[in-house]
Every structure is written in structure tokens, then in C-alpha cells.
Amino acid sequence: MGRPPNLYSFSDADLAPNLRKYVLDQQTDALKRHNVFRVALSGGSLPKTLAKALLAPPSSDDDPTPDFSKWEIFYADERCVPLDHADSNHALLHSELLSKIPPNTPQPKVHPIDETYLDDPQEMADQYEKLLVSVFAARDSVKLPLFDLILLGCGPDGHTCSLFPDHPLLRETDAWVLSIADSPKPPAKRITLSLPVVLHAAKIGFVATGEGKKGILKRIFETEEGGRLPCGLVNEGAGEKI
Numbered sequence: 001m002g003r004p005p006n007l008y009s010f011s012d013a014d015l016a017p018n019l020r021k022y023v024l025d026q027q028t029d030a031l032k033r034h035n036v037f038r039v040a041l042s043g044g045s046l047p048k049t050l051a052k053a054l055l056a057p058p059s060s061d062d063d064p065t066p067d068f069s070k071w072e073i074f075y076a077d078e079r080c081v082p083l084d085h086a087d088s089n090h091a092l093l094h095s096e097l098l099s100k101i102p103p104n105t106p107q108p109k110v111h112p113i114d115e116t117y118l119d120d121p122q123e124m125a126d127q128y129e130k131l132l133v134s135v136f137a138a139r140d141s142v143k144l145p146l147f148d149l150i151l152l153g154c155g156p157d158g159h160t161c162s163l164f165p166d167h168p169l170l171r172e173t174d175a176w177v178l179s180i181a182d183s184p185k186p187p188a189k190r191i192t193l194s195l196p197v198v199l200h201a202a203k204i205g206f207v208a209t210g211e212g213k214k215g216i217l218k219r220i221f222e223t224e225e226g227g228r229l230p231c232g233l234v235n236e237g238a239g240e241k242i
């Protein structure tokens, strides 16, 4: 078991500045380490919340700003749909955040899925894994990719990425990227980072907002069975890497 997670609770008004500080602190650390900030982002409610945090004007001259020219963005999970489809996590991030980064400023490098493989989730996962290998294991072979930050959502059933409760994918130990063709939440076909990849990240942050998340957070943190839900497994397994 890793370190117990830090839990923070904010009013709606305070979430954006605090999330901004958390993300930009990770940006600062990553840029000091290797002059690039490699993040994996979830879909669902996260892109909107993140956009609100990152696109706000700095509150003071000392407030760090996102240096998107140094960002490399990957997807923690993605649905096997076209990149402009309403169900696409990339489409969501694009409409909420990417499209709003001022065009006259340097843009992040974004790694969406390859649409060639929409009908073949396993091939899609293999291709995304190859992409991760080319980025994270270009010079040395590594057992797992080391993201500087993975930002996760928490579904009302305790799923995170596209790792669902009691699903056999939770037991996968080798692959970096997995496919799922029977997601209980539509669309059925998706790809997702594996649990070992998520747990290996330098920093992992869950962002859960709104009344609707109260019940599942209670289950995760206050019941024994909550520890076996995907979100609970991340909490149990994560530890400080850097």
C-alpha cells in the first residue's frame, strides 16, 4: 500500500484556483526535472473543470501560468469513436480547453487516438501503447511510462479511466494500454491506461465535483468494499514517486 491520499474539499468558487495551483505545481516540478510536462487527462466532467482552472487569468504577478508549449497531453482513457464525436474525450477536451488556448500562443502537443482503428479496440490500444513506448521509452527500455501527472475522474460506480468495478481488466499487469469492448457505461468500445500505468505516475489527482459524487466518495473512503473499486484501488496503490 502507498501513502494514504491527501483529501481536499473546496467550495465551487475555490475549486478552480486550487486545482490550478495543484496542476501548475506539478508543471513546475516536471519542467525542472526534464523540461516537459507529460499529463494524461480523463474525459467526463474533468475537461470543463480543468479549463475553468487553467484558462482563468493569473490572480497576481507571482501566479504561475500554464506553459502549454511544454505540455504533452495524452488520454487516460478514450472511447472508440471519431475524434469529433459527442462521446469522444478528445472532442470534449478540445471544445472545453484546447480550442480556447489563445491561438497566438504556443500550443500543447496532444496525442489523440488513431481513428483508423475505431472498429478494433484491441488494435487501437496496441497503437496507443506503441505511441507511449515511442515517447516514454525512446532511449531506454522502461517497465512503465512515467507520466508527470494523471488527472482522473470518479464515476458514480467507482470507475476511473475505463477501468470498471470487478472487470477483468483490473487484473492486467503487463499491458500499458487496454481495450474494453463491453464497457457498462456507453459507448461500449474504449481504450484505457492500465492500473499499473496509472499507479506509476509521479502524481495522480482525482477531481470529483458536485452532489452526485457524494455517495460514491463515501463508499470509497468509508467502506471496506470501496477499497476494491477502481478508484479505491488507485488510492490504495498510489505512492509518492518523485
Ligand SMILES: O=C1O[C@H](COP(=O)(O)O)[C@@H](O)[C@H](O)[C@H]1O
Binding pocket: 041, 042, 043, 044, 045, 046, 076, 077, 078, 079, 089, 152, 153, 154, 155, 156, 159, 160, 161, 162, 185
Ligand atoms: O466514462 C468516463 O467516465 C469517467 C467519469 O466521468 P465523470 O463525468 O463522472 O467525471 C471519466 O473519468 C472517464 O474519462 C470517462 O471516459
